[in-house]
Amino acid sequence: MIKVQNLHFSYRKRKVFSGLDLQLQSGHIYGLLGKNGTGKSTLLRNIAGLLFPDQGSIDVLGFDPGKRIPAFLQEVFMVPEEFYLSDVPLKHLLKYHAPFYPRFSVEQFNKYVQEFEIPTDSSLHNMSYGQKKKVLISFGLASNASVLLMDEPTNGLDIMSKSQFRRVMAGALDENKCMVISTHQVKDLESLIDRITIIDEGRILFDQTIEDISRKLQFSVSFDPEEVKRAIYAESALRGHSVILKNDGEEESRLDLELLYKAIILNREQVQQAFAA
Numbered sequence: 001m002i003k004v005q006n007l008h009f010s011y012r013k014r015k016v017f018s019g020l021d022l023q024l025q026s027g028h029i030y031g032l033l034g035k036n037g038t039g040k041s042t043l044l045r046n047i048a049g050l051l052f053p054d055q056g057s058i059d060v061l062g063f064d065p066g067k068r069i070p071a072f073l074q075e076v077f078m079v080p081e082e083f084y085l086s087d088v089p090l091k092h093l094l095k096y097h098a099p100f101y102p103r104f105s106v107e108q109f110n111k112y113v114q115e116f117e118i119p120t121d122s123s124l125h126n127m128s129y130g131q132k133k134k135v136l137i138s139f140g141l142a143s144n145a146s147v148l149l150m151d152e153p154t155n156g157l158d159i160m161s162k163s164q165f166r167r168v169m170a171g172a173l174d175e176n177k178c179m180v181i182s183t184h185q186v187k188d189l190e191s192l193i194d195r196i197t198i199i200d201e202g203r204i205l206f207d208q209t210i211e212d213i214s215r216k217l218q219f220s221v222s223f224d225p226e227e228v229k230r231a232i233y234a235e236s237a238l239r240g241h242s243v244i245l246k247n248d249g250e251e252e253s254r255l256d257l258e259l260l261y262k263a264i265i266l267n268r269e270q271v272q273q274a275f276a277a
């Protein structure tokens, strides 16, 4: 559905990508992780056709995003980290913006904003940043665009709204959609995403499904010094050590995305060995 090949991109003198390859399929929610400044937003903007590759190609549903033809634009919706929405009633937002998306569902939009506890007859004029963001997320989901790109969608959302966000997102996914969420709030993504892609220094450092991660790795708290020593990654916790172990059997454990992320950044070779086996 999305194929990025040999992507080179620079902002004047700042080189961000020099040969990035990535493929994303429909029916999945991808978590795009990486340190500050590694290029997550830049990648999303290239996929959305808001920035253009210096070299290489991006194919989204058979379209070249950079050409920004209407048939492409109606299939892609981006929720940027920073956004501007006019101070208008929600019904005006629907009247003037929904027609750009042929599969837009007002019924779904109303359902999502209600889930986020925003009255459907309210106006953007009186809303906080977090409330506006929830409106934008609801609009993006209700657009039924095939590709939904979200840059730090849970920033500014309160604790209850984060659970609502996960519920709304999970309910909106279908086999024709591809959702990509870039975030540092990894806890917000647990139980939502089904594939993790980590970018570092302009390349893909790690790209695995949650299913494979659960099959290959085991997450637990250990009090056994021998086990801690042989762990792929360990860090001291309030009690004992939080560890990632190679999953030799069919042990089921609860994925700790934050721990995995640290392991990949600090101890990548050992993590990769577990996947190579």
Ligand SMILES: Nc1ncnc2c1ncn2[C@@H]1O[C@H](COP(=O)(O)OP(=O)(O)OP(=O)(O)O)[C@@H](O)[C@H]1O
Pocket (backbone or CB within 6 Å): 011, 012, 014, 016, 034, 035, 036, 037, 038, 039, 040, 041, 042, 043
């Ligand atoms: N408009 C711009 N002009 C010049 N350099 C930019 C611009 N936008 C981003 N950069 C630089 O490009 C690099 C990648 O930025 P980008 O915003 O894509 O990173 P990110 O991974 O999304 O970061 P964060 O996690 O902090 O949001 C950074 O080094 C940043 O300083």
